[in-house]
Amino acid sequence: MDRFTELDKEAIKKVLDIKHYDPDSFDPDLLDELEDNPEYKDMLKRYGKDLLEDERFAVLKTFIQHGNVTVYEHCIHVALCAIRINKWLGVKCRPRDLIRGALLHDYFLYDWHKGDDPKNIHPKLHGFYHPGIALRNASNDFNLSEREKDIIKKHMWPLTVFPPRCREAWVVCMADKYASTLETLKLKKGKIAENYA
Numbered sequence: 194m195d196r197f198t199e200l201d202k203e204a205i206k207k208v209l210d211i212k213h214y215d216p217d218s219f220d221p222d223l224l225d226e227l228e229d230n231p232e233y234k235d236m237l238k239r240y241g242k243d244l245l246e247d248e249r250f251a252v253l254k255t256f257i258q259h260g261n262v263t264v265y266e267h268c269i270h271v272a273l274c275a276i277r278i279n280k281w282l283g284v285k286c287r288p289r290d291l292i293r294g295a296l297l298h299d300y301f302l303y304d305w306h307k308g309d310d311p312k313n314i315h316p317k318l319h320g321f322y323h324p325g326i327a328l329r330n331a332s333n334d335f336n337l338s339e340r341e342k343d344i345i346k347k348h349m350w351p352l353t354v355f356p357p358r359c360r361e362a363w364v365v366c367m368a369d370k371y372a373s374t375l376e377t378l379k380l381k382k383g384k385i386a387e388n389y390a
């Protein structure tokens with residue numbers, strides 16, 4: 194596994210410190226820009242085409258993450274943010290692992306808002322348990338590399354005790370928080386219509 198330099202660690206600390214961001218200087222329209230970026234789109238297709246076209250992966254379209262953002266869209270947002278953060282930090286992640294791990298990081302396959310969904314076995318502790326559930330589901334349905342497994346298992350760090358072991362997992366851990374913040378802000382600013390109570 195790769196080693197981190199002090200510079201990497203500093204940059205990571207800065208990105209993880211989301212609570213100190215000023216929401217007005219944190220532009221949720223960035224999500225649209227990322228979605229329209231031809232270079233990023235190309236990378237998504239090159240490394241994730243089979244997943245994006247797989248009917249088992251498409252089931253994520255039926256689950257809501259926040260507001261009216263589906264888990265499917267959220268996973269794409271995380272992959273796009275991961276590409277961007279990787280570029281920005283210049284940490285040279287392996288693009289295939291980075292993108293596929295990001296796409297599968299929330300492959301837990303239940304509605305986490307519904308406590309009575311039989312697959313939602315820990316409704317109050319979804320945050321703690323869903324990375325393990327996502328990893329089990331993704332391992333059953335797809336062939337995963339060790340890095341992809343680490344990405345899925347550790348993406349909720351520091352909620353999960355053990356930190357990521359590779360830079361791809363660090364980047365997706367940051368990208369998940371970054372994308373979720375953008376989605377939530379976009380929702381708050383009325384740019385995503387709330388259709389889920």
Ligand SMILES: [Fe+2]
Nearest residue numbers: 298299323348
């Ligand atoms: Fe997650």
Ligand SMILES: [Fe+2]
Nearest residue numbers: 271298299369
């Ligand atoms: Fe996520």
